[in-house]
Amino acid sequence: MANIKFDGGSINFDFSVSLVIIGGGACGLVAGLAALSEGIEAVVLERDETPRGSTFMSSGFVPAAGTRFQKAANVIDSAALMSADILAKNHDEADPAIVATLAEASGRVIEWLADDHQIPFELVEGFLYPGHSQMRMHCTPRRTGEELMSCLLNAAQKAELPILTEARVTTLHVDEDRRVHGISFERPDGSIEQIGCDVLILACNGYGGNPELIARHIPQMQQALYFGHEGNQGEAILWGEALNASLKDLGGYQAHGSLAWPHQTLISWAVMMQGGVQLNKNGQRFSNEHSGYSEQAAKVLVQPEQIAFNVFDTRIHEQCLQFEDYRNAQEAGAIKVFDSLDTLANELGLPTEAVLNTFREMQELQEHGETDRFGRGFTAEQALQAPYHVIRVTGALFHTQGGLEITSNGRVLDNQGHALPNLFAAGGAARGVSGSNDSGYLSGNGLLSAVVMGALAGRKAARSVAWHKA
Template identity: 25%
Template sequence: MSVIVVGGGLAGLSAAHTLLERGANVLLLDKQGFMGGNSTKATSGINGAGTQTQQTLGIPDNAKTFFDDTKKSARDLARDDLIRVLTGRSGDAVNWLQDKFGLDLSKVARLGGHSQPRTHRGDASVPRNGLSRPFRIIPTSANRTPRMCSRSSPMPRWSVSRISLSSKDDSGAVVGVEYSHSGKTETAYGPVVLATGGYAADFTEDSLLKKYRPELWNLPTTNGDHCTGDGQKLAMAVGGRGIDLEKVQVHPTGLVDPNEPDAKVKFLAAEALRGVGGLLLDNTGSRFVDELQHRDYVTGKIWENKKYPIRLVLNGPASKEIEWHCKHYCGRGLMKRFESGDALAKEMGLPPSVIKKTFEDYNAVVRSKKDPFGKKFFSGEWKYDDVFHVAIMTPVLHYTMGGLEIDSESRVIDTNGKPIPGLFAAGEVAGGVHGANRLGGSSLLGCVVFGRVSGDSAAAYLLQQSSAAIAKAGGRLGAISGQLGTPSSAPAAKAPEPASSGSSSSSSSKSKEYTMADVEKHKKKDDIWVVVNGQVLDVTSFLPEHPGGEKAILLYAGRDATEEFNMLHDPKVIPRYAPDAVIGTLKK
């Protein structure tokens, strides 16, 4: 019998790793058919209090201070027991990622709502083994899952179209899942960890978003189209209780693509851009808010101010501090670089004197530490004669604080207030952790902390069930040996055959050479080629499986995507997850 982890983002992977460490068998199912989820889009970092990195940098942070910051951000709506788990285990979570995966989390920033710098990310300026790019948790941990232990059965190429909880047994316990694969319904048996994410892209017929926050229905979203509340709906169908489902976070800084301003799905401008000193300016060139306030507060001020477009502006030092992000956004056409204040003023359609005054007024605030908007933390004065990176912002649906009610052991609670045996939840699928507003940097933290908690709880539950089965059998040696194999009444899910990579026809096609002129002919949604590291890929069929969404690929249709790909991915991603996409090499 295996523990079934449903969802391949950071919460699911953290649960799977923890289960493997506890000696359990793991079956990992992912709706996307590709590990990653929304976790792959998080680039600001992960929060942690009292970490090894903070101690090295002399940052006087602790779990109590983090608890107080989270409690304040939650508007007293989150549960203290869950906040205590989140913040109390935060330092250990960051240390675990560093120790287990060798991640570079050596830089620490202060994001909005934090009284101490505690959001950890990598140093983008010194790449080492691909791990020091801003954030490599997902590709690194996903790549290591199959190698950790033969007991793991991750299936990143399964395109799971339907997952439903099996009927509960007489005790009310969840005993497994049913899922569809290649048109067939399969069954797997064992306790279940749900890590399916939120519902901020739930535009389906039974949408949780439309039911609980209809006024937000027409907003754009940063979420992939897999975020449709599947786990919440499945658990509630077997008696799970939802909590805070109306608590939907609208992030203030979604990036507006000048070529597609009305796009429903938008890339997020990482909170770290404001954390390093970026300013928000309205169409008059003026500041109107403390850029480091809570997300819901900044969003409210944007709507209240109504002077569009809103621009996020980074000066030279801020741009250097977060160089990877600037390069990433510029490469996607979502941000522009300007070589002077005059060029910035021209872009905004304002006299240079207006921008100069904005900077002068801000510098006076930096010196006096008295900001009319209440800002308390500053990153230095601004110069007019400087380099600037600028992007247009809009509020976007981002994170759902509501979800399944869980207890401090990640057990899903039923409508009677009792844990459902055999059912656990971690990450955005769970509610009650962040209250009315989530702090930046706590989404990935929630994934790791409650992923590990759910893994521990599911492993303990599995051991308890196995022990009970052995006792019921009378303790005979034959009963024990039966437990070591696969019970005939509970057949394990059959793993899929690996993708073929050795046919002569396949080898022949991959040895074919193409010119860039050939590649440029294939740039439509139903016919997309790209070039990555000298290889020509036909990614048409992979488009719906891409965890970063279709748009991330469409931007590079018919182009060389090498630089962008290498900033975000490990070189092993293509042979591991999309070997059949390679159709040849680029002719030199």
């Protein structure tokens, strides 16, 4: 339950700290590390026994421009180019000031985490994700969100950042000026504890796990599988409503059109970007697979039985073995291999002639240098060859992208455009940079908002504390 109590000026808290951060995912941990770098004490409150959040379930890719990792790979990138890519994907619906700020700060934040906190970032090379004009995805060696979270937790431990786990925040205590004076949180045994604070950061992600809010804001995904963290219940949205905060782009979300089914393992969209295709149960392609994996989820979900088949070849298979999630899918038996299209169709129960026609069409498009009716072209370099690899997949909702409207340093704004006195938000709790629907999501936008805005909000909140105490 997300409550607001207007008693902040009178309550006696159990203890107080300068900065409280609600949420122990990547956003909250980075915000805490950033605050510590400014010399301000902070504490992170996490509802789970072990901090994981949505980051744990992601691929762990953080986009950033102008890093030394890019320069080492001879990748020429800039904040301006990155901003242009983000705005092009969201059709200029996002706040351009925040987009520019995130792009400008992204390289510095990645290098700060690598240098000061030993996060072993490396550049993902070999292919571009939809909408990105340069290779700018940064990840840890295993290329999983689980590993990124482990690295951040190790960094937090070394920095002596206090993290209170199994602490579900239920109430914000505010005064009549909407200044937050502290919070109440519940322990697993039902006991209630209270912490006072000078400044509060909401890093508690979105509302993907709240069916009521999904029905209200994203009704088209009501029946979709939710493949996000169950703790994403939308507390930030509910607290914001009670404080008359401005809420933006609540219809924005990130989905994925390639979740192995029934194994429920994320299959990298690199499969599509390197030449793979998706067939429905009629043996036909139904979209431009290069448009983006977020909007592809809705396209998969309207296919027969809400199922599609990722079809690719050994070349792509070998390239995707660098992804741990893909290796996990292989170990789970999700990947089937067929020596011919006839065998593929027969074994999967697809109409053989339809499958053959689909591949004939792709070959003809390649030979004539033409695009298909969906706008996708085919090149000889990416032509699929037997044996064929197939993964049965479905579409799923991963996390929401709308939330509290913020300034470019994370200050929460009210409905009149004024900053609330001491409330910050970042990551999934805040309005992201993906616009108002699923098509505006550019690969990595979620962790861009979590990691980079987390760092910016953490530093600004720390400086706000210092100013408040001066």
